[in-house]
Amino acid sequence: xxxxxxxxxxxxxxxxxxxxxxxxxxxxxxxxxxxxxxxxxxxxxxxxxxxxxxxxxxxxxxxxxxxxxxxxxxxxxxxxxxxxxxxxxxxxxxxxxxxxxxxxxxxxxxxxxxxxxxxxxxxxxxxxxxxxxxxxxxxxxxxxxxxxxxxxxxxxxxxxxxxxxxxxxxxxxxxxxxxxxxxxxxxxxxxxxxxxxxxxxxxxxxxxxxxxxxxxxxxxxxxxxxxxxxxxxxxxxxxxxxxxxxxxxxxxxxxxxxxxxxxxxxxxxxxxxxxxxxxxxxxxxxxxxxxxxxxxxxxxxxxxxxxxxxxxxxxxxxxxxxxxxxxxxxxxxxxxxxxxxxxxxxxxxxxxxxxxxxx
Ligand SMILES: [Zn+2]
Numbered sequence: 001x002x003x004x005x006x007x008x009x010x011x012x013x014x015x016x017x018x019x020x021x022x023x024x025x026x027x028x029x030x031x032x033x034x035x036x037x038x039x040x041x042x043x044x045x046x047x048x049x050x051x052x053x054x055x056x057x058x059x060x061x062x063x064x065x066x067x068x069x070x071x072x073x074x075x076x077x078x079x080x081x082x083x084x085x086x087x088x089x090x091x092x093x094x095x096x097x098x099x100x101x102x103x104x105x106x107x108x109x110x111x112x113x114x115x116x117x118x119x120x121x122x123x124x125x126x127x128x129x130x131x132x133x134x135x136x137x138x139x140x141x142x143x144x145x146x147x148x149x150x151x152x153x154x155x156x157x158x159x160x161x162x163x164x165x166x167x168x169x170x171x172x173x174x175x176x177x178x179x180x181x182x183x184x185x186x187x188x189x190x191x192x193x194x195x196x197x198x199x200x201x202x203x204x205x206x207x208x209x210x211x212x213x214x215x216x217x218x219x220x221x222x223x224x225x226x227x228x229x230x231x232x233x234x235x236x237x238x239x240x241x242x243x244x245x246x247x248x249x250x251x252x253x254x255x256x257x258x259x260x261x262x263x264x265x266x267x268x269x270x271x272x273x274x275x276x277x278x279x280x281x282x283x284x285x286x287x288x289x290x291x292x293x294x295x296x297x298x299x300x301x302x303x304x305x306x307x308x309x310x311x312x313x314x315x316x317x318x319x320x321x322x323x324x325x326x327x328x329x330x331x332x333x334x335x336x337x338x339x340x341x342x343x344x345x346x347x348x349x350x351x352x353x354x355x356x357x358x359x
Contacts, residue, residue: 004104006096007221008089009172012233014179016254022092031186034088038138038239038252040230043087045131046249049124055079056120059113069109073102076116093223094123126224133162133231134250136306140240141295143302152235158306165228167218174215177207246272248337290346294336297353301328331355 005026011019017035024030034040059075062068080098083091097119101112135142136158137151146154156163175185185203189195204213220226233239240253244262251262261276304318305325320328335352338344344352 003168003219003221004100006092006099007219008092008226009170010218010220010226010229011174011176011181011215012218012229013176013181015181016237016239017181018230018233019174019181019183020089022089027192031183032088033181033183036239036252036254037230037237038234038241040088041130041134041227041234042241042250042252044090044227045127045134047083047087047090047127049127052079052082052120053124055082056117060117064109064113072113076102079120089226090123090223093220093226094119097222123223126227129159130227130231134241138234138239138241139250140242140253141298143299145299148235148238154306165225167220167225167229169216170219171214172217173201173204173213174217175204176213176215178209244272245340246276248333248340288346290339290349291336293350294332294353298332301325301332 006022006024008023009021013019015035016037017033018037018040020032020034022030022032055075056079059072059079062072062075064072076098080091080095083094085091098116101107101115101119105112107115133155136155137148143151175182187195187200218225218229220229241250242253242259243249244251244264245260247262247264247266249262249264251259251264253259259273261272263271263273266272266275301320304320305322307319332353335344335349339346339349
């Protein structure tokens, strides 16, 4: 399928960053290094879409005649603009799609609106899918008895369409030296006619180990492609995630150091990490018998929901339904938060999470 503007060229190198050229149109592009790899997905999963949801819902009820199509258009742009500067790439890809749909579309007005409604709902669904993928494949607190490869293969078995994703890859000359993208050699220009192509190529070639410094990059047009690329790079590199002991949100474990807290601002000006170092939470999970119990029960519920007790066998399973599982997770997560904040004691916490787990 043809690539149309706007789109992004993404170069992965041997650092934990993605080198991204956002091509807005034929003449305008911006360069950004996104990293650590995994941060984009984690932030997407933690992104608060509630205002966007409300806006899109309100647009659903607007009746469309040619007369107020302009209002509906404006409404979709407002919806997508709510995400501006909230995430390294979500706004770019969603906005691109809105632009493509409303500007150069051969679709009828009704089809354009239906498509944009679909687009936003699809984005909300992606958040659910990737939260599950992160939890299942990469959360260090989960499914600890399985290797990453096993977890990835089990995940693909549960979601047979997932590994069928295709990404478009192309070749381009890029300033890479020793496997790293050299940002000092990037050229910024206002007028392409003024660029000295010979000097640029010589400069790129200077410390390249290759005859021509050709690199494969991904041409990414849709949000789901970008999420897929970043997720696969996480899996490939074994980049793990964890839930912050204080705020309970995911964060990326960038290196092998043991970390329990994220770098987000908690209350006031302090980050979870700064607060965590001071408060009683500093005891790690393994020191707290109730949290250890929680993890054991959590893993058991997970296994039952995904029927991992029945992999490669015909034995009857103790499966729970998706509704049961989600209801349990929601209540258990609240209980854990309350326990951590000291609102309930350890025994009450155990009673809460042990409810309805055996049948
Ligand atoms: Zn946190």
